Amino acid sequence: MEQLAVAILNGLTLTMILSLIALGLAVIFGLRGVINLAHGEFFMLGAYAVVISDQFLPKYWAGLLLAPLLIGAVGWVVERLVIRHLYAKPLDTLLATLGLSIVIREGVRMTGGAGYKYTSVPFTGNLHLLGVDYPVYRLFLIAITAAAFLLVLYFFLFTKYGVQIRASIANREIAGALGINTSRVDQIVFIIGSALAGFAGAIMSPIIPLSPNMGVDFFAKSFLVVIVGGVGSFSGALAGAGLIGGGESILSSVIRPIIAQAFILLLAIVVIRFRPYGLFRK
Amino acid sequence: MPETMLTGNSRRSPRTTLAVSGLVFAALCVFPLAAGEYQSGLLARYLVFGLFAMSFDLLWGYAGIMNFGHAAFFGLGAYSVGLVLKHFPFVGASLLAAISSAVVPLAFALIFGYFLFYGRVAGVYFAIVSMALSLMMQTLAIALDFTGGLNGLRGFPPLTLGIPGTFALPITGDLAPYYLTVVVCALLLLLSLKIVNSSFGRTIEAIRDNPDRTESLGYDIAGIQLTIFTISCTMAGIAGALYVPIGHISPEILGLLFSTNALVWVSIGGRGTLVGGFVGALVVSYLQYFLGAWLQNLWYIIIGVFFILVVLFRGGGIMGFLRNRTREGVGR
Numbered sequence: 108m109e110q111l112a113v114a115i116l117n118g119l120t121l122t123m124i125l126s127l128i129a130l131g132l133a134v135i136f137g138l139r140g141v142i143n144l145a146h147g148e149f150f151m152l153g154a155y156a157v158v159i160s161d162q163f164l165p166k167y168w169a170g171l172l173l174a175p176l177l178i179g180a181v182g183w184v185v186e187r188l189v190i191r192h193l194y195a196k197p198l199d200t201l202l203a204t205l206g207l208s209i210v211i212r213e214g215v216r217m218t219g220g221a222g223y224k225y226t227s228v229p230f231t232g233n234l235h236l237l238g239v240d241y242p243v244y245r246l247f248l249i250a251i252t253a254a255a256f257l258l259v260l261y262f263f264l265f266t267k268y269g270v271q272i273r274a275s276i277a278n279r280e281i282a283g284a285l286g287i288n289t290s291r292v293d294q295i296v297f298i299i300g301s302a303l304a305g306f307a308g309a310i311m312s313p314i315i316p317l318s319p320n321m322g323v324d325f326f327a328k329s330f331l332v333v334i335v336g337g338v339g340s341f342s343g344a345l346a347g348a349g350l351i352g353g354g355e356s357i358l359s360s361v362i363r364p365i366i367a368q369a370f371i372l373l374l375a376i377v378v379i380r381f382r383p384y385g386l387f388r389k
Numbered sequence: 390m391p392e393t394m395l396t397g398n399s400r401r402s403p404r405t406t407l408a409v410s411g412l413v414f415a416a417l418c419v420f421p422l423a424a425g426e427y428q429s430g431l432l433a434r435y436l437v438f439g440l441f442a443m444s445f446d447l448l449w450g451y452a453g454i455m456n457f458g459h460a461a462f463f464g465l466g467a468y469s470v471g472l473v474l475k476h477f478p479f480v481g482a483s484l485l486a487a488i489s490s491a492v493v494p495l496a497f498a499l500i501f502g503y504f505l506f507y508g509r510v511a512g513v514y515f516a517i518v519s520m521a522l523s524l525m526m527q528t529l530a531i532a533l534d535f536t537g538g539l540n541g542l543r544g545f546p547p548l549t550l551g552i553p554g555t556f557a558l559p560i561t562g563d564l565a566p567y568y569l570t571v572v573v574c575a576l577l578l579l580l581s582l583k584i585v586n587s588s589f590g591r592t593i594e595a596i597r598d599n600p601d602r603t604e605s606l607g608y609d610i611a612g613i614q615l616t617i618f619t620i621s622c623t624m625a626g627i628a629g630a631l632y633v634p635i636g637h638i639s640p641e642i643l644g645l646l647f648s649t650n651a652l653v654w655v656s657i658g659g660r661g662t663l664v665g666g667f668v669g670a671l672v673v674s675y676l677q678y679f680l681g682a683w684l685q686n687l688w689y690i691i692i693g694v695f696f697i698l699v700v701l702f703r704g705g706g707i708m709g710f711l712r713n714r715t716r717e718g719v720g721r
């Protein structure tokens with residue numbers, strides 16, 4: 108019973124993180140049909156941003172705030188320099204961002220060293236919940252990622268830019284004809300997507316060891332979330348993340364974690380065969 | 390269409406091509422005499438990489454299918470050779486190992502490809518799903534006991550060619566694997582050239598350039614894509630088998646990074662040329678061999694930047710460059 112409670116809470120943690128990363132991927136993919144293979148590296152950069160800010164600014168919170176701003180800026184530069192030239196050829200974007208991911212990964216390895224890095228944990232205590240003692244920080248993580256998710260949801264649904272973005276996703280030509288600056292929409296979406304990945308990395312940084320390779324695994328999983336959940340839907344991203352993140356955590360409590368991971372990947376491939384547009388799309 | 394330009398036929402006369410390839414083959418045959426055993430072992434390794442890259446190009450350059458899980462098939466070939474040799478220690482097990490190195494990846498490619506191609510998974514989707522395949526295989530190879538976990542597969546007898554009882558040639562050291570690799574690479578390159586120049590090859594390119602129109606002409610698109618996918622993955626598996634005597638069977642050869650290498654080699658050598666796979670793998674690997682220790686991580690950054698530039702400026706790689714040069718030389 109206790110084991111199950113921990114598995115559920117762990118699953119919730121993974122679900123929230125994956126949904127943030129996947130949301131960034133999904134809006135970019137939904138808008139322009141391109142996939143940023145360096146998205147996982149943005150996640151990694153977010154975590155390293157906390158490492159750097161830990162050295163100069165005393166509080167963890169500064170890093171948590173700084174990371175999305177910094178990574179959003181990185182995303183903007185990447186969109187302007189590389190991605191915008193390749194919107195017409197999605198497979199080429201895949202290649203260019205693959206090159207970019209190598210550059211970022213090796214750049215971090217070169218400047219920051221290859222070994223694992225750790226950041227300070229802002230609070231350490233445990234809280235008694237569902238019959239188990241669960242780290243307070245993880246509960247905080249679940250809460251703040253949920254808040255971030257809702258904030259993005261609010262932005263997309265109730266602000267002027269949100270409407271413009273959704274209009275551009277629905278029909279780019281008509282949106283442009285109605286006077287929406289679609290090129291600016293591309294930029295905004297890319298900045299938000301990157302910032303979300305950076306934020307996810309920053310919030311995860313106290314509980315996982317940081318290495319230049321940490322993004323690869325998270326990227327692959329969050330892309331599966333996007334496919335399983337369906338492109339361009341918020342509920343899909345959340346449900347997909349729940350299925351993959353939650354499924355993995357709960358399975359891991361029964362069988363060996365590494366077998367559970369393989370099983371989830373296999374499941375995703377089968378789902379894609381029969382529901383290529385996502386489980387939840389009508 | 391830049392896509393068709395990539396695979397446009399060379400204007401060079403067949404006689405020149407024949408002479409050049411004959412010279413290259415002769416040079417490869419006498420290479421061990423001139424450069425010694427160690428260098429031959431190294432070249433054999435890079436030729437295996439080249440074969441792997443060529444099989445990737447057959448799929449990506451001609452069929453337009455980007456298979457990020459290509460390394461999974463290379464690894465399947467290598468692991469099945471290692472496992473057969475380890476668990477069947479009787480005479481003639483090598484024959485079984487050699488067959489399994491082709492049959493196991495073939496069967497696997499058929500099943501995986503059936504799910505995806507008949508599920509109409511294409512383009513970017515295919516790339517990412519195949520990425521998941523690579524991750525899954527690597528995860529399994531690390532987790533399972535019979536694959537040796539993180540350390541990889543060790544402690545199996547060498548591959549032995551020949552007729553049991555009368556004549557045996559163990560593929561150990563540097564020279565025997567080298568010559569085996571040269572011969573198999575040459576044969577598979579010829580076979581691949583034959584495939585892309587056949588009417589089947591033209592159909593593959595037609596599907597890449599316009600799947601809807603090709604389907605309206607009555608072609609079974611999914612079936613044809615599945616066929617070329619299976620051929621390409623089987624070749625990757627054979628490359629994996631060749632890797633066993635000269636390399637080390639470890640989970641890395643199943644992983645995403647190894648597939649990425651094939652992509653880099655083909656992009657640099659020239660996509661849609663087949664030979665470009667070998668050229669790219671040899672050039673990049675030798676550069677890394679000579680400069681890698683000096684440049685360290687900077688090496689990968691240079692590769693990454695170069696890769697972005699090739700994509701941004703639609704480069705045809707080394708072979709594309711050579712082709713344009715010879716075309717200008719002919720005079721238009």
